[in-house]
Amino acid sequence: xxxxxxxxxxxxxxxxxxxxxxxxxxxxxxxxxxxxxxxxxxxxxxxxxxxxxxxxxxxxxxxxxxxxxxxxxxxxxxxxxxxxxxxxxxxxxxxxxxxxxxxxxxxxxxxxxxxxxxxxxxxxxxxxxxxxxxxxxxxxxxxxxxxxxxxxxxxxxxxxxxxxxxxxxxxxxxxxxxxxxxxxxxxxxxxxxxxxxxxxxxxxxxxxxxxxxxxxxxxxxxxxxxxxxxxxxxxxxxxxxxx
Amino acid sequence: xxxxxxxxxxxxxxxxxxxxxxxxxxxxxxxxxxxxxxxxxxxxxxxxxxxxxxxxxxxxxxxxxxxxxxxxxxxxxxxxxxxxxxxxxxxxxxxxxxxxxxxxxxxxxxxxxxxxxxxxxxxxxxxxxxxxxxxxxxxxxxxxxxxxxxxxxxxxxxxxxxxxxxxxxxxxxxxxxxxxxxxxxxxxxxxxxxxxxxxxxxxxxxxxxxxxxxxxxxxxxxxxxxxxxxxxxxxxxxxxxxxxxxxxxxxxxxxxxxxxxxxxxxxxxxxxxxxxxxxxxxxxxxxxxxxxxxxxxxxxxxxxxxxxxxxxxxxxxxxxxxxxxxxxxxxxxxxxxxxxxxxxxxxxxxxxxxxxxxxxxxxxxxxxxxxxxxxxxxxxxxxxxxxxxxxxxxxxxxxxxxxxxxxxxxxxxxxxxxxxxxxxxxxxxxxxxxxxxxxxxxxxxxxxxxxxxxxxxxxxxxxxxxxxxxxxxxxxxxxxxxxxxxxxxxxxxxxxxxxxxxxxxxxxxxxxxxxxxxxxxxxxxxxxxxxxxxxxxxxxxxxxxxxxxxxxxxxxxxxxxxxxxxxxxxxxxxxxxxxxxxxxxxxxxxxx
Numbered sequence: 001x002x003x004x005x006x007x008x009x010x011x012x013x014x015x016x017x018x019x020x021x022x023x024x025x026x027x028x029x030x031x032x033x034x035x036x037x038x039x040x041x042x043x044x045x046x047x048x049x050x051x052x053x054x055x056x057x058x059x060x061x062x063x064x065x066x067x068x069x070x071x072x073x074x075x076x077x078x079x080x081x082x083x084x085x086x087x088x089x090x091x092x093x094x095x096x097x098x099x100x101x102x103x104x105x106x107x108x109x110x111x112x113x114x115x116x117x118x119x120x121x122x123x124x125x126x127x128x129x130x131x132x133x134x135x136x137x138x139x140x141x142x143x144x145x146x147x148x149x150x151x152x153x154x155x156x157x158x159x160x161x162x163x164x165x166x167x168x169x170x171x172x173x174x175x176x177x178x179x180x181x182x183x184x185x186x187x188x189x190x191x192x193x194x195x196x197x198x199x200x201x202x203x204x205x206x207x208x209x210x211x212x213x214x215x216x217x218x219x220x221x222x223x224x225x226x227x228x229x230x231x232x233x234x235x236x237x238x239x240x241x242x243x
Numbered sequence: 244x245x246x247x248x249x250x251x252x253x254x255x256x257x258x259x260x261x262x263x264x265x266x267x268x269x270x271x272x273x274x275x276x277x278x279x280x281x282x283x284x285x286x287x288x289x290x291x292x293x294x295x296x297x298x299x300x301x302x303x304x305x306x307x308x309x310x311x312x313x314x315x316x317x318x319x320x321x322x323x324x325x326x327x328x329x330x331x332x333x334x335x336x337x338x339x340x341x342x343x344x345x346x347x348x349x350x351x352x353x354x355x356x357x358x359x360x361x362x363x364x365x366x367x368x369x370x371x372x373x374x375x376x377x378x379x380x381x382x383x384x385x386x387x388x389x390x391x392x393x394x395x396x397x398x399x400x401x402x403x404x405x406x407x408x409x410x411x412x413x414x415x416x417x418x419x420x421x422x423x424x425x426x427x428x429x430x431x432x433x434x435x436x437x438x439x440x441x442x443x444x445x446x447x448x449x450x451x452x453x454x455x456x457x458x459x460x461x462x463x464x465x466x467x468x469x470x471x472x473x474x475x476x477x478x479x480x481x482x483x484x485x486x487x488x489x490x491x492x493x494x495x496x497x498x499x500x501x502x503x504x505x506x507x508x509x510x511x512x513x514x515x516x517x518x519x520x521x522x523x524x525x526x527x528x529x530x531x532x533x534x535x536x537x538x539x540x541x542x543x544x545x546x547x548x549x550x551x552x553x554x555x556x557x558x559x560x561x562x563x564x565x566x567x568x569x570x571x572x573x574x575x576x577x578x579x580x581x582x583x584x585x586x587x588x589x590x591x592x593x594x595x596x597x598x599x600x601x602x603x604x605x606x607x608x609x610x611x612x613x614x615x616x617x618x619x620x621x622x623x624x625x626x627x628x629x630x631x632x633x634x635x636x637x638x639x640x641x642x643x644x645x646x647x648x649x650x651x652x653x654x655x656x657x658x659x660x661x662x663x664x665x666x667x668x669x670x671x672x673x674x675x676x677x678x679x680x681x682x683x684x685x686x687x688x689x690x691x692x693x694x695x696x697x698x699x700x701x702x703x704x705x706x707x708x709x710x711x712x713x714x715x716x717x718x719x720x721x722x723x724x725x726x727x728x729x730x731x732x733x734x735x736x737x738x739x740x741x742x743x744x745x746x747x748x749x750x751x752x753x754x755x756x757x758x759x760x761x762x763x764x765x766x767x768x769x770x771x772x773x774x775x776x777x778x779x780x781x782x783x784x785x786x787x788x789x790x791x792x793x794x795x796x797x798x799x800x801x802x803x804x805x806x807x808x809x810x811x812x813x814x815x816x817x818x819x820x821x822x823x824x825x826x827x828x829x830x831x832x833x834x835x
């Protein structure tokens with residue numbers, strides 16, 4: 001496991017094409033202190049608008065897996081936009097570069113123990129990003145052994161069956177407890193889908209518009225006692241953009 | 244080589260609520276005080292400024308306002324013969340760090356205890372007999388009464404600008420307040436906060452059931468306010484970022500909003516942030532502290548000599564420092580002897596979430612941490628323990644500290660966790676749900692305690708604090724009783740569906756799910772040094788110039804949130820240090 005953010009398949013790495021025209025306007029002018037702080041350094045923001053995001057942490061194979069997986073976890077459908085179109089894969093790659101994903105706020109000293117009751121949480125030595133990486137490889141290996149193909153090449157139906165197997169812990173992974181791989185895969189996907197667009201996902205506040213979340217308005221004094229009318233305003237993000 | 248600093252009159256470890264209170268009081272008394280804070284210095288600007296502070300990913304996932312566990316944590320086990328595991332990722336409870344401590348990221352429920360909460364054991368024995376208390380339950384009375392503490396609760400409430408409605412002023416019941424509370428000298432600093440839908444529905448349903456709802460005493464202010472220190476506060480604007488977050492708006496009662504602006508101007512006070520206290524240094528007799536040793540931001544050891552040492556860290560870390568420094572005899576659960584680490588207790592929380600039609604505009608993103616409604620119909624002496632079959636009351640409440648999608652969206656039972664069905668459920672339910680919680684007391688037990696872990700070390704090479712805690716039958720019964728009360732409210736309100744269940748026999752303490760940061764006990768206050776680590780003035784019995792001011796002092800936990808009692812005890816301790824201790828410094832204030 002490299003854990004260093006290198007990208008052995010860099011030449012093949014996907015350049016994720018997203019319609020982000022205008023979305024990142026003003027991004028580079030954001031003060032550094034507003035992006036990094038509290039010991040949790042954020043991933044560097046994309047430099048230019050219209051520049052496709054080039055993954056830095058995940059390899060091309062890992063990006064292929066993640067693109068397929070998050071597309072099943074939060075599909076594009078009649079309810080609203082899917083994880084892929086909202087940039088969740090870009091979010092994941094950027095999020096893995098933060099101190100948080102590197103175990104920066106976890107107690108990481110040994111001894112480490114296996115087979116601990118789940119009430120005590122994860123007790124192994126892997127941080128989130130290494131856990132995801134190990135789990136992706138293990139899941140792909142499982143798919144090749146059982147279906148003859150990697151996860152991304154399976155039918156949607158088979159992919160969903162694999163995800164269900166992970167969720168129910170019916171699939172055993174080689175290098176990472178399936179409970180925690182599943183938990184982080186699902187949670188990180190949700191974070192990318194719902195977090196402020198400043199972190200790389202939730203393009204154009206698509207998920208907030210879907211659920212009716214006003215984002216960062218942070219002042220509802222005049223609406224606390226309203227009872228019969230739906231809250232009328234769409235979302236605002238941290239950059240002050242309106243959705 | 245360690246750096247040696249000039250001696251000061253008092254050194255205070257930790258700059259949360261109690262540290263700020265003690266520092267303010269002691270500098271007012273003319274003492275030269277150094278405040279040491281392990282985390283960074285923080286002030287509303289820029290640490291909590293908009294819009295950065297309302298970033299859910301940073302606040303609730305990266306936990307940027309809470310303690311990092313990378314250098315210091317605890318280990319946890321269920322039973323005294325189990326192996327403890329490090330609390331590696333924060334879940335069940337959330338200690339703070341930085342100036343303001345957990346007093347910055349708290350929600351803001353500011354309860355005083357009931358008079359009978361402070362004399363719990365006496366009340367139970369008088370009403371139900373000694374045999375009613377289970378053999379392994381080690382509850383004790385507080386060695387101080389409600390009436391003694393009343394002026395100090397009042398002081399803390401007026402420093403905080405607490406918003407509420409008195410139920411009892413000098414023995415005269417007040418319409419709209421809590422009829423079961425102890426007498427107050429006057430009403431709250433500000434009137435109750437505006438009501439969100441879930442609170443209104445709680446009030447109506449509880450009234451219909453014949454109960455006595457009243458506004459939660461709220462540290463999220465209902466109006467503009469200037470406190471006795473001259474600190475200006477603004478009305479809460481329901482931004483929805485209280486719990487886990489610092490307040491962007493100077494409208495949550497916090498050390499940084501209410502005390503630090505005045506304290507920072509005191510010539511006799513010096514704040515040193517990023518100063519991690521490693522131990523309290525004792526002289527050769529072991530009966531007198533000579534100061535503390537801390538590690539500064541550059542990793543240098545610094546000796547700070549002081550005439551008195553006041554431990555004001557988070558409850559668990561106060562106990563840790565006492566154990567590491569050899570202050571008091573460590574508790575032994577086998578023999579029941581020793582006092583430091585004894586009677587660790589927690590809080591017993593369960594939640595009921597109700598889902599409604601689209602015409603119910605619950606708008607959970609509108610949030611204020613400590614406002615809402617609750618009731619004391621099953622708390623304190625209102626609970627007939629002979630009928631309920633357990634000890635320790637509790638409250639049911641409606642609170643809405645603010646919901647955002649990164650923090651998680653509750654969906655009806657049976658909803659898949661992903662895919663189109665999940666998307667549909669979060670979309671249908673995000674704006675049309677509210678919840679009630681039941682918060683029960685937690686008793687103390689012979690086998691629930693704190694000591695030093697034999698295996699794991701912190702980033703400074705010290706043994707981690709080890710917590711031994713699990714749910715007992717008493718708390719499981721209580722959980723079921725209070726959840727049943729909550730379900731009666733749910734029945735009145737008739738939602739489409741609801742989720743939430745009580746603990747069941749055998750339910751184990753789960754360290755991965757957030758329950759409450761109300762970790763109390765471990766260095767408890769009492770009448771004598773056999774039963775307690777500190778006396779009624781929060782002075783350690785063994786080293787009279789060391790005080791331990793925190794929720795570590797509680798012999799067990801009440802049904803309420805601890806901060807109001809904690810604030811009152813801090814002002815009580817400070818007042819008595821000024822009035823009694825400083826006349827005979829270094830001497831015990833209570834004869835052992």
